[in-house]
């Protein structure tokens with residue numbers, strides 16, 4: 001597998017924790033991690049495999065640092081790259097916009113056919129998520145508020161999936 005660049009945005013630290021867990025499960029040497037806040041859009045271009053992670057902050061809202069950069073990021077040349085998404089949310093308190101930040105990144109990316117890492121919605125309880133397309137999440141949904149006990153297993157399974165689906 002070619003090297004992966006993982007770019008996350010976090011407000012209270014949970015997305016960073018999940019990013020570190022993903023790196024550990026994929027193999028520490030194969031993933032470089034960046035806080036999107038300290039990133040230039042061009043940093044993304046050095047990788048053929050990309051992971052974008054955000055938390056959710058209301059209906060359709062990405063984490064603030066993603067909001068600031070997304071217009072520049074979607075204009076990058078993603079030719080030949082594979083992209084995987086993960087999104088944090090809280091399905092108990094926000095069941096009508098669960099993990100919506102991930103849904104918005106998916107909507108904004110112009111290269112939908114290069115997005116990998118879709119996962120099952122089984123085991124989650126919510127009534128609307130913009131991150132759900134055709135009965136699947138468009139990436140890995142993590143609820144570190146009400147299902148933290150499920151996070152390690154979910155990340156492990158997804159890392160194994162990405163190793164097969166990435167370049």
Ligand SMILES: Cc1cc2nc3c(=O)[nH]c(=O)nc-3n(C[C@H](O)[C@H](O)[C@H](O)COP(=O)(O)O)c2cc1C
Nearest residue numbers: 010011012013014015055056058089090094098099
């Ligand atoms: C004011 C507020 C609004 C939120 N809105 C949503 C939401 O619409 N959907 C959702 O799934 N989670 C929502 N959350 C939950 C956060 O996305 C969740 O706590 C996440 O783990 C935070 O990650 P971070 O610390 O990496 O930013 C909200 C949390 C707060 C405090």
